Amino acid sequence: QQQVKQSPQSLIVQKGGISIINCAYENTAFDYFPWYQQFPGKGPALLIAIRPDVSEKKEGRFTISFNKSAKQFSLHIMDSQPGDSATYFCAASRGGYSTLTFGKGTMLLVSP
Amino acid sequence: DAGVTQSPTHLIKTRGQQVTLRCSPKSGHDTVSWYQQALGQGPQFIFQYYEEEERQRGNFPDRFSGHQFPNYSSELNVNALLLGDSALYLCASSPAPSTDTQYFGPGTRLTVL
Numbered sequence: 001q002q003q004v005k006q007s008p009q010s011l012i013v014q015k016g017g018i019s020i021i022n023c024a025y026e027n028t029a030f031d032y033f034p035w036y037q038q039f040p041g042k043g044p045a046l047l048i049a050i051r052p053d054v055s056e057k058k059e060g061r062f063t064i065s066f067n068k069s070a071k072q073f074s075l076h077i078m079d080s081q082p083g084d085s086a087t088y089f090c091a092a093s094r095g096g097y098s099t100l101t102f103g104k105g106t107m108l109l110v111s112p
Numbered sequence: 113d114a115g116v117t118q119s120p121t122h123l124i125k126t127r128g129q130q131v132t133l134r135c136s137p138k139s140g141h142d143t144v145s146w147y148q149q150a151l152g153q154g155p156q157f158i159f160q161y162y163e164e165e166e167r168q169r170g171n172f173p174d175r176f177s178g179h180q181f182p183n184y185s186s187e188l189n190v191n192a193l194l195l196g197d198s199a200l201y202l203c204a205s206s207p208a209p210s211t212d213t214q215y216f217g218p219g220t221r222l223t224v225l
Contacts, residue, residue: 006154032212043116043202043216044155089154096210099145099168102154 003027006090006103013110019077021106023090026071030092034100035064035075038087047088048075080110114139116205116217124223125193133188133220137205143167144186145214146178147202155202161186190222198224 005024013019025033034049050057050064050073057064063076077084087107091100117136125131137144143162147155157170161180180186184205190197200221204214 004154034212036216041218043218046213046215049213091154093212095212099157099160099170100147100155100204100214101157104154105152 003030003101004090004092004103006106008106009104010107011109013077013080013108015080015082015110015112017080017110019080019084019108019110020074021088021090021108022072022074023103024070024072025092027092027094027101028071029094030101031095032093033064033066033073034091034093035062036089036091036102038089038105044089077108080108082110082112084108085110116203116215118201118203118217118220120220121218122221122223124225126225127193127195129193130189130191131193131222133190133201133203133222135186135188135203135205135217137184137186137203138215141205141207141215142184143206143208143211144180144184145204145206146186146188147204147216148172149200149202149219151199158188193224195224198222 035047036044037047038044048062061078066073087105090103145160146158149155159169160167164180175191177189200219202219203217206214
């Protein structure tokens with residue numbers, strides 16, 4: 001049973017465009033939703049995270065939008081750059097347990 | 113400030129063998145979690161160690177075991193290796209077991225032939 005579903009599997013965006021990756025979760029006990037960025041041969045790096053008490057969080061070019069009633073959240077990358085080309089994972093965890101359930105990942109390619 | 117470190121970087125084993133992977137957490141972190149990342153997939157939680165005890169465990173067989181030392185470093189042991197155990201093994205640390213933010217190491221790439 002996949003508890004966090006991520007889409008699309010891959011995404012190609014032109015430089016300067018907006019990249020949008022979506023995730024849906026099933027377990028309503030989840031209360032922490034991070035996004036990780038992973039480059040080939042590297043471990044995942046925390047990008048940005050949100051909790052259900054807010055609907056949006058912005059850090060630089062990265063924004064998380066959160067819809068609690070729909071059990072969905074998304075990552076928006078504004079002004080996408082070739083250096084953003086990586087695999088992005090959404091994840092979720094329950095309070096007090098700090099173990100992450102990951103989506104399957106989205107491979108983003110930003111064309112110059 | 114050193115981040116999470118893992119050794120070795122790469123490892124090749126044959127079916128039936130045993131392997132030990134090592135992890136040193138980020139300075140100030142006392143909780144270590146291990147994840148398995150198959151090719152093209154997201155990481156899957158194996159188990160978490162805190163105060164030298166296994167605190168939580170994911171859906172992995174008993175062939176997967178671990179240990180945490182007094183200095184908070186940790187080992188992941190896998191016995192009777194199967195071809196399907198080939199994956200990137202990631203270690204993550206956090207400053208407390210109830211802290212959501214986890215910092216990942218670069219991983220150990222295990223290939224089972």
